[in-house]
Amino acid sequence: MRISRKNIKFRYQGFKIDAMGNSWVCFAPKEEVGFTGEPSKRFPNSSRKARTSSSPSKNKGKLDEDAFIQQQAIAAALLFRHHQQNGSLSLSRSTSLVFPSSPGPKKLSKSSSSRQRSRFDSLIQPHQLVIDKVILAGHDFGGACISYAMELFPSKISKAIFIAAAMLSSGQSTLDMFSQQAASNDLMRQAQIFLYANGKDQAPTAIDLDKTLVKDLLFNQSPAKDITLALVSMRPIPLAPVMEKLSLSDEDYGSVQRFYIVTQEDCAIPVSLQESMIEINPPEQVFWLKGSDHAPFFSRPQSLHKVLVEIAQIPSKQV
Template identity: 65%
Template sequence: MLPKQDLNTNDLETNMIVLVHGGGFGAWCWYKTISLLEDSGFRVNAVDLTGSGIHSYDTNKIGSLTQYIEPLTSYLESLGDDEKVILVGHDFGGACISYAMEMFPSKVAKAVFLCAAMLKNGHSAFDMFQQQIDTNGTLQRAQEFVYYNGKDRPPTAINIDKSSLRDLLFNQSPSKDVSLASVSMRPIPFAPVLEKLTLTDENYGSVRRFYVETTEDNAIPLHLQQGMCESSPPEKVLRLRGSDHAPFFSRPQALHRALVEIAAVPPPVQASSSSSSSS
C-alpha cells in the first residue's frame, strides 16, 4: 500500500469516492475499503440503494432502475457545480453507475467497474447474467426467484441461497466476512436487472472508465469480464489476482491499491489551458 505521505489527495482531480454495492449487498460490504481509503485521505460515501442494506423499503415493490438507484442520484444531485466524484460500482452496481453517468456526466470524474456489469447501450444486466447462467450451474442452483405478486406474474426479486453463498461469491474470502454477508444480504430486485440501459456517447461516453478484474470470480467469471472490456474498452484494466467476487473481503489491500492508482491518474490535458496564462 502507498504510504500516506506519498499521496496528497488534495492534489488529485477529486478525492471524493462513492462506493456502489452490487445486487443483494449494501454499504456494509465496503467496511474495509472505507477504512483504508479514509486513512489515505479520501472522502468516502458508501450508499445503500433502495431496499438494500439498512434502507427500509420492500425489495419486491421496486419497479424500475430509477427507483432502485434513487439514493445515488439524489446524492449526485446534491453536489455543488464544481464537485466531482469517482464512482465505484460492484457487480450489478456497474449498471447503476452507468445510469448515473448518463444522468450526471459532469459530476463524475472517473467510473470504476469492479467485477461489474459494464453494459452497452440497449443492454440489461439480465442479458449479461443470462450468459453466465447458461454456462454456470452454481449460479443457476444458487438463485431463488420470489413471486410476491403470485406465480402467474413475473418474479419480483431474486434470493441467493445461503448454502451457495461461499461457493458463488466468497470462495476466497475470510469466514467472518462470509458470516457477515449471510446475515446482511437482502433480495435483489428483479425489475431493475431486466431494464435495458440507454447510454449515449455524449453523456455516458464522456466519462473515463476503468475496469478492475477478479481472477477467481465464480459469479462473473474472468472471461465474461474480459468480454465486456473487449466490446466496450475502458481506459485501463487492472487485475486483482486471487480475488473472488467480493474483493473488498478477499483482497482489500490490493483493491485499495487499485482504487488509489485510478484516483491518481491525472485528468486529460485541456488544450485551452496554455492560452490562459496571466498577463
C-alpha cells in the same frame, strides 16, 4: 437574558408540558411547578438546597424567578402548539429561547440564522450538493447504477470504476449480460431462488441466493468472519431494475473515463464474462486482482485499495 426550556416540567390549565412542549396530556387543573436538572442560569451560584431555605427574602426571590420562568415556558409552549396546529412550525437548531437583556440590535446565537428554514422550502437535489467532480465505483449490479449516473451527470464525474461489475452497452440490461453465462454456470443456476410477490402465476419479482451455496459462489476466497457478516446483510435482489435497458450515449456516458477491475477467482461473474464486457465496451485501463473472488473488499482488501488509489491518481481527461 437566556432561559432554557430543557429542564422545565409543569402542569398548567389541564395540560402537562415537558421539555420543549412536545408532550401534551390532559389532567385536572393543578397548580404545580417542578424543576429538574441544573440550577437556574439566572442564579449560577444557587443550589437545590438553597431553594428549600425558609428565609423569607430567598423564598420571595425564588417565587419571582419561578413565576417568570413559568410565564415564559407557558408562552413558548402555547406558541409551539399554535404553530403546530397551523402547520407553520419551523424550529431552529437552538433548544433555548433568547430574550434581549438590553435595547439595541438583536444578537443571534451561534446556532441561529438570519432566516429560519421552512418545511416548504424547496429541497436540494443530490447533484446540486456536488461542487467538484467525483469518482464513482460500482460492484456487480452497481455497474449499471453508475452507468446511469454517468449518462445523467457526466460533468460531475471524473472517473468511473467497475469492480467485477456490469459494464453494459447502450440498449442492454444487466439481465442480458448475466444471461450470457447463466447456461454455463451450474453453481449460479443452483443458487438462484426466484421470488413471486405477485403470485406464482405471475412473473418473478426478485431473486435470492441459497445461503448454503453463497460461500462457493461469491466468497470462495474470503475470510470466514466476513462471510458470516455478509450472510446476515444479504437481501433479495429486485428484478425490475435488473431488466431495465440502459440508454447510453457517447456524448455523456462516453465522456467519462472508465476503468475495470477484474477479479480473477470470481465464480459469480467468471473472468470470461468480464473479458467479454471489456472487449465489447473497452475502458481506458484494466486492472487485475489476483486471488480475488467476487468480493475483493473481503478477499483482497489491500490490493483493491492500492488499485483504487492508483486510479485516483491518474490525471483526469480534459474536456
